[in-house]
Amino acid sequence: MDWSTRLAARTRTQSDLLGGILALANARGVVNFSGGFPDLSVFPTDIVADMARELLDTDAAIALQYAPSEGIESTRDAVADLLLTEEGRRPADDELMITSGGIDAVTLIAKSMLDPGDTVLVEEPSYLGAVAGFASFDARTRSIPMDHEGLDVEALATVLRTTDVKLLYTIPDYQNPSGRTLSAERRTALVDLCRTHGVLIVEDVAYRQLGFTDDKHQSLWSLAPDVVVQIGTFSKTFFPGVRLGWAAGPAPLITQLVVAKQNSDQCAGALGQRLMEEFLRAKHFDTHLPKARALYRSRAGVLTTALTEHFTDLGTWTTPTGGFFTWLHLPGINTTALAAQAREIAVAFVPGAGFFADRPDHEHLRLSYSRVAESDIDDGIARLASTVRRT
Ligand SMILES: Cc1ncc(COP(=O)(O)O)c(C=O)c1O
Numbered sequence: 177m178d179w180s181t182r183l184a185a186r187t188r189t190q191s192d193l194l195g196g197i198l199a200l201a202n203a204r205g206v207v208n209f210s211g212g213f214p215d216l217s218v219f220p221t222d223i224v225a226d227m228a229r230e231l232l233d234t235d236a237a238i239a240l241q242y243a244p245s246e247g248i249e250s251t252r253d254a255v256a257d258l259l260l261t262e263e264g265r266r267p268a269d270d271e272l273m274i275t276s277g278g279i280d281a282v283t284l285i286a287k288s289m290l291d292p293g294d295t296v297l298v299e300e301p302s303y304l305g306a307v308a309g310f311a312s313f314d315a316r317t318r319s320i321p322m323d324h325e326g327l328d329v330e331a332l333a334t335v336l337r338t339t340d341v342k343l344l345y346t347i348p349d350y351q352n353p354s355g356r357t358l359s360a361e362r363r364t365a366l367v368d369l370c371r372t373h374g375v376l377i378v379e380d381v382a383y384r385q386l387g388f389t390d391d392k393h394q395s396l397w398s399l400a401p402d403v404v405v406q407i408g409t410f411s412k413t414f415f416p417g418v419r420l421g422w423a424a425g426p427a428p429l430i431t432q433l434v435v436a437k438q439n440s441d442q443c444a445g446a447l448g449q450r451l452m453e454e455f456l457r458a459k460h461f462d463t464h465l466p467k468a469r470a471l472y473r474s475r476a477g478v479l480t481t482a483l484t485e486h487f488t489d490l491g492t493w494t495t496p497t498g499g500f501f502t503w504l505h506l507p508g509i510n511t512t513a514l515a516a517q518a519r520e521i522a523v524a525f526v527p528g529a530g531f532f533a534d535r536p537d538h539e540h541l542r543l544s545y546s547r548v549a550e551s552d553i554d555d556g557i558a559r560l561a562s563t564v565r566r567t
Pocket residue numbers: 212276277278279280303305347352380382408409410411416419420421
């Protein structure tokens with residue numbers, strides 16, 4: 177039986193690009209600029225081991241049991257406190273839920289809001305996991321250009337004048353894949369514009385806590401909780417093995433996302449929720465995050481130096497102020513073909529085409545510096561540059 181003929185039509189447009197990235201998660205002998213993986217050295221292994229032992233001794237009835245779909249009450253309370261500290265606004269009880277990570281939140285929003293053919297706007301370029309998540313509910317995804325200040329709000333205004341749009345998905349801080357950050361002025365303009373047109377903003381703050389300095393713009397959600405649903409993840413700051421995040425937004429929407437969760441995985445894992453909660457309550461982030469931010473800042477610096485040394489005559493790149501990524505533009509080079517050649521010299525990166533929702537652009541690539549040892553960065557970039565020159 178050829179089961180491929182029985183698959184849903186929507187699978188025909190789905191790529192396995194993310195599968196390829198995840199497969200490299202534990203690759204050895206490769207200078208791996210590929211996935212947005214946190215570095216192993218900042219996993220809080222000992223703390224988690226102690227907390228897990230303690231939880232199993234004292235709270236197994238909750239930690240090992242199913243949990244409510246909106247999240248364990250005490251965990252939601254701890255995450256609400258975190259948002260108050262970080263963003264100056266505490267979501268009400270019915271404005272916050274715990275999700276099984278950021279991509280789960282994307283799926284729940286898509287499932288709850290999108291009918292086939294609805295339009296979702298995304299940045300150009302944008303996080304390919306989210307673009308694929310919206311597309312898998314048969315939405316039409318359309319891109320809005322970006323520049324060094326982030327999403328081009330004027331271009332968005334032009335599109336909204338003629339198009340009925342349900343959602344806008346944006347990553348305002350240290351964007352994936354470009355590393356860019358939306359300016360303060362544009363944040364206010366963006367929420368005003370979307371409020372006028374009745375467009376829900378999905379604000380993905382996956383990297384917001386990983387800025388290289390203490391400077392931070394206001395989150396879109398704290399500026400306009402009436403038109404923004406914020407989705408966050410603990411994958412980048414705690415560890416991705418926990419598969420945990422949150423959604424904070426207007427109460428009627430959160431209520432619907434909770435219903436949607438009941439017919440997907442029902443609830444985020446209770447053990448992870450309780451671990452996260454204890455980690456927050458013990459204020460471990462106060463020491464953990466500065467270490468992580470210093471590590472990524474230093475790696476970003478080494479990468480920029482290496483790019484300046486080896487790529488100045490070959491292309492241009494962004495200089496991130498936080499997060500995991502640099503976005504490289506190589507005019508005249510097909511980066512999809514380059515990725516195959518780079519495998520032969522044991523260097524991995526993600527070719528840019530998958531980050532474009534409308535028309536693939538093959539001249540960009542994403543470099544993630546988050547888990548490449550500093551001592552390997554220059555060597556990997558030098559090898560990549562030699563391959564580009566040969567091409
Ligand atoms: C912008 C962005 N959002 C969400 C995610 C996925 O997060 P999670 O691991 O929590 O599903 C990622 C992971 O790469 C990301 O870069």
